[in-house]
Each structure stands twice: as C-alpha cells, then as structure tokens.
Amino acid sequence: MVENRPFLTFLTHFVLILGVIVVVFPVYLAFIASTQGPSDFLSGVVPLLPGSHLMENYGQMLTGGMSRAGAPPLWILLGNSLLMAIIIAVGKIAISIISAYAIVYFRFPFRLLAFWLIFITLMLPVEVRIVPTFKVVADLGMLNSYAGLTIPLIASATATFLFRQFFLTIPDELMEAARVDGSGPMKFFRDILLPLSRTNIAALFVVLFIYGWIQYLWPLLITNDSRYYTIVMAIKRLAAVADSDPQWNLVMAAMILAMLPPVLVVILMQRLFVKGLVETEK
C-alpha cells in the first residue's frame, strides 16, 4: 500500500463484503430451502432462516431419491459423479504426460503433425459437435457405460501443453546423467520425470476433477439409464418436477449435494487449484 487512506480502506472492505454477499446469497438461499419442511413453501416466499428438516431432507434424498422424478437414491448418483470425475482427471493426466514426454524427449517423423492434432482438440469443444460425436459413441456401443461417460472427454491439449512446458524447463543434464548411468527412456520417465512433475500433477488433478464433476451436456446425451446418471445431470430433471409439485426442500438438498464435493476441493486445496488454473491457461 502506497499511502494510508482510512476511507478508501473502509470502501475496500465494503465493496468486498458486498461482493461476498452477492456471491454467497444464491447458495445460502438454496441451503435454507433444503432445511425446510414440505409445507413451508406454500406461504409464497422462501423463508430466510434455516428450518428444522435438514437431516430428514438430506437423508431422504441420499438413501431414497425422488421416485416421482425418476431419480434413484442420490448416493448412487454421487458415486457415479465421483467415479467419472476421477477417471477423467486421472485419464487426462496419464495420456497427456506420456504424449508430452514423446513430443519433448524424442525426435521422430510426424512429430509436428502429432502436436497439431492434439492442439486442434482445443478448437472442438463437445458443444459444437454434439450430434456426430453422439453417433460415434452409439456406434461403438458405449451409451450407458462408464467408458462412454469418460473416454471421449479424456483427450487434453491443455494438459499436454502444461507438461510440455514443464519438461522443457527441466535441465538437459538430468537426462544426460541418466543416460550415462545406463537408464533407458522408461526408467528415466518413471524415476526422474514423474517425481519431478508431482506438484504439476496434483494441481492439474484438482482442476480436472472439477472439470469432470461439472460435466452436464455429455452425460445428458449418452445416458438414459438411471444407474449411470451423474448428480449434476439429474438436477434439471428434479427441478422440473419440483416446479409443478413444490418439493423445493428436496431439490435444493440435491443441489447442495451436487455442489459440495467440488466446492470443498477448491476451498481445501486452494493453492493447488490456483496453480493448476493459472498454469493451464499459459
């Protein structure tokens, strides 16, 4: 700080507190709604203070689900989401780190072509090729399966670039020393590169876990069997039912459950999250 201006400091806190209120309020409201009883919404406006049905609502959603909305118990959906997010994060990291290794530590024909093919995936988000990608997955018989939920999302240009950048900063002497000592490429990768990449892998994992968890369009397209629903894609179905039949307390409990895991990851691993997010965009 350059100078001491009490009024400006006051204004700073004022702006930030206002900002935090705006950011937190929608979720606060959802949480409040999730603690109410079924009849508390009939009066018109959502209450602003917690009700007494917290355990009851969450318990019912987790173990019973909402049969009228065709939703199975949420613990199944949460399990699917968790599995999907972890497979996507681990898969992306695994195939990206070995591609980056190939591109940086070897010289071979079509190296540049491979690099550009990977780069192109940046320009083809799922949203712009919905129908033909769905068709490919259907032809391969991967609808309603964990493979279908994860494998098509597993290619990652950003992760490959991140590892490539990182490998380029590793001193050449390390590799020369390893070669002099008689280590082959896989041994060098396993014993030297992997341990050095540990922080990058962890940071990337946090960001990719969130990416996998919040996928919506993809699971919506390729699952119609409720055993493979993820919690995020089931939200809309629940909300649509609640609109005609006021079960807002249950829907909002599901919303909170859908938000909680990735939000906790961001809060608890904030340092890794920030590192992962800022570095993948370079």
Add this chain to the structure above:
Amino acid sequence: MQTKRTIFQNKLLPYLLLVPQLAVTIVFFLWPAGQAVKSSFEREDPFGFRTTFIWFDNYLQLFEDPEYLNSLGRTAIFAVSVTLLSMSLALLFAVAVNRLLRSGRVYTTLLLWPYAVAPVVAGVLWWFMFNPTIGILPYLLARLGISWNHRVDGTDAMILIILAASWKQISYNFLFFVAGLQSVPQSLVEAAAIDGAGPFKRFWTIVFPLLSPTTFFLMIININYAMFETFGTIDGSTGGGPAGATNTLVYKVYADGFLGLNIGSSAAQSVILMLIVIALTAVQFRWVERRVQY
C-alpha cells in the same frame, strides 16, 4: 519446435506413447468434426434412406432463417453482457483484494469457489431465486413496482441467464486479475503517488493500462465461455425460451439436432460454431505470442 539437446533414440516408443491421446482425438474429435462438415453439405430425405449433396444450401437457408439470425443476435447480446458484467465486477473485487494484506486471503477464498459450481446448478440456483411463484427476488421487485416473469418476458429471461452465467464466471476473472495486479511494478505506482496522483488517477493511468494483456486475454476467454460453456446454465433456467429469447447458438444446435432431428441444419450450425472457436483460439494464441515479448 523445441526439443531437448539430447534425445532418446528409440524409433517405436514415441509412437506408442502418443497412441492413446491420438486415438481418442481422432475417434472422438476429428472424425465427428469431419462428419459434421460432411453432413452440413448434405440433405437427408425424411426417412433417412437417401442423402443428397447440396453444396451450401444448408448454410444459405440458415442465414435466411429469422430464427437463426435472432439466435445469433441473442448470443451476441448474451456474450457481451456476460463478459462486461463478470469482468468489471471481478476487476473491482481484485483491485480491492490487492489493497489488503492479510484479510485479502479470506476474501479470495470466499470469492473463488463458484468456479466449482456446475453451470446447470448455477442456472437452477438463479432460476429458484427469480421463480415467479416462490422466488425472493420477484417478491422484492414487486414491492418496488417492477413485475418480473421470465417465463413470459424475453428480456427478463435474458437478464436471468446473464446474471447466472456472470455469477459463475466472476471467480475465474477475479483470479486472473489478482495475478495480473500482482505483476504490476510497485515502483511505478509509488512514483506516481510521489508526483501527487491520487488512487483513482493511479489506477486509470498506470495500473489499468498495464493490465491490458490480462484484460484482453480474459475478454477472449469470457466470450468463449458465454458462447460455449453456458449450455447447462440455459438448460437449467430458461430452456431457450420464452419464444426463443434465450436460444443461444449452442443451445439451438442441441435443440435442432436432438429434439428437432434436423441433421443437415444442425451440422451446418456446428460448422459455423467451429469457425467461431477457431477464430477465438487463433486470436488468443496470437496474443499469447505477443505477451512473451511484452
């Protein structure tokens, strides 16, 4: 392209290492994209027996279709509003946090987490707040004499998705603005302060211009976000309605291709979207190259 001074000599190994990534890329990215380009030049008869090659007819039809032009306009309004709103709020918060020392960290944590909220969850959250029957905001607005109903009024619906999409994006912009602010040399700011420039003047004449690379980068990212990553937000709140008022380009591809089953038109729309992403990515990477020399 850069490699190492010394490399491994294996001939086969690099290909094996690249196979998983390239297989996924080709099967699930390039092949479908090629298919989209191909069927954008074709028309399928109603029973799907025969396809005829029709050059640019699908595209021409799109640009004569008032619904598509409407969707194009809506998307532009949406993208620009989300970008402006979320970036200006994020910049305000970032500048504020940057003034603080210890308490800044607490605020940062409190502002960062919406990044992890799924777009569809954000859509439903705001839809709930603005719900005409039980939402709290229509209730408050009614007291001010404003009637709100996003199920009937297209403008209300557009405002709803802009707010929901911006709410989620503030955290991302905030993070990058904070990083950008920290790299502004403190000596310049101090020199200006000695010359008698007040905090607002210092911000506009020194800090803001030095932030321009971050600002520009975020602009591209935000336009990209608003156009392509808000499918869930829209699907969770307005569902493209009322009467197409929030039917953005991406939402329309989905609606035409999956619900309307108009493959040729949907493919042509996909190709147009691809061109938009390619343009945005090209701009972004050109800028990244420039920043290296900056």
